[in-house]
Structures are given as structure tokens and as C-alpha cells.
Amino acid sequence: MPQLFTLIQMDKCCKIMKKLLNLGDTDLLIYKQLLILGREARVNELSAIVNKDRTTVQRSLNRLVRTGLCEKKKLFLNGGGYYYVYTSKNPDDIRILLENCINEWYKAIKDMINQMENPNELDF
Numbered sequence: 063m064p065q066l067f068t069l070i071q072m073d074k075c076c077k078i079m080k081k082l083l084n085l086g087d088t089d090l091l092i093y094k095q096l097l098i099l100g101r102e103a104r105v106n107e108l109s110a111i112v113n114k115d116r117t118t119v120q121r122s123l124n125r126l127v128r129t130g131l132c133e134k135k136k137l138f139l140n141g142g143g144y145y146y147v148y149t150s151k152n153p154d155d156i157r158i159l160l161e162n163c164i165n166e167w168y169k170a171i172k173d174m175i176n177q178m179e180n181p182n183e184l185d186f
Contacts, residue, residue: 082163083129088114089122093131096150102135104147123148130159
């Protein structure tokens with residue numbers, strides 16, 4: 063289970079994460095639950111915890127994997143077939159991810175401002 067300090071920090075970062083990574087409240091709720099669990103979880107388990115439809119949780123998990131907040135692992139059943147489990151990434155890794163997003167955004171804005179110095183190069 064993560065430390066309380068980590069969860070408090072995450073609550074403070076939620077607005078930033080939503081904007082930078084284009085996430086919704088449900089996405090962040092599911093990420094927090096994975097962080098609290100501190101282990102692999104299946105879609106059905108998370109669906110019961112957050113009291114959301116399985117398909118809603120599945121879509122959120124796909125977004126979380128795509129943005130790098132979670133990892134998805136395929137596990138095989140003995141009798142055939144498979145299922146997926148999800149884990150949250152370490153909050154320190156997320157901090158680095160957010161810092162990189164901010165740095166990329168800052169560079170893009172800076173480049174746009176620099177282009178304004180030469181109106182012939184403006185890209186409208």
C-alpha cells in the first residue's frame with residue numbers, strides 16, 4: 063500500500079495530470095485505486111471497487127496504459143484462454159513523465175513565440 067504522503071501528492075497533481083494527459087475523473091479514480099491496491103488487478107475487480115461498468119473501466123484502463131500511467135500484462139489460463147491484469151506505475155515515474163510533458167509543452171510554446179519575431183514564418 064502506498065504511503066499517505068504519496069496519495070496526498072497525487073491528489074494535488076490530479077488537475078495537472080488531467081490537462082497534460084487528457085484524462086478524466088474516472089481515469090484518475092482508477093489509477094488511484096490501482097495505486098492503493100499496490101498489486102495487479104483485473105477489470106472486473108476494479109469495476110467492483112470503483113462501482114463503474116466494466117466497459118467504462120476498460121476504456122479508462124486503455125487510456126491509462128496509452129498515457130503511461132499503468133501497465134497491462136497478458137496472463138494465460140491453464141485450460142486455454144487468457145486475461146489481462148493492470149498495475150499502476152510508480153508515482154516517481156509519473157512525476158518524470160509529467161515533467162517531460164511540461165518541458166515539451168514549454169519548448170513548443172517557446173518555439174511559437176520565437177516564430178512571432180519573424181512574421182513571415184508564422185504558421186496559421
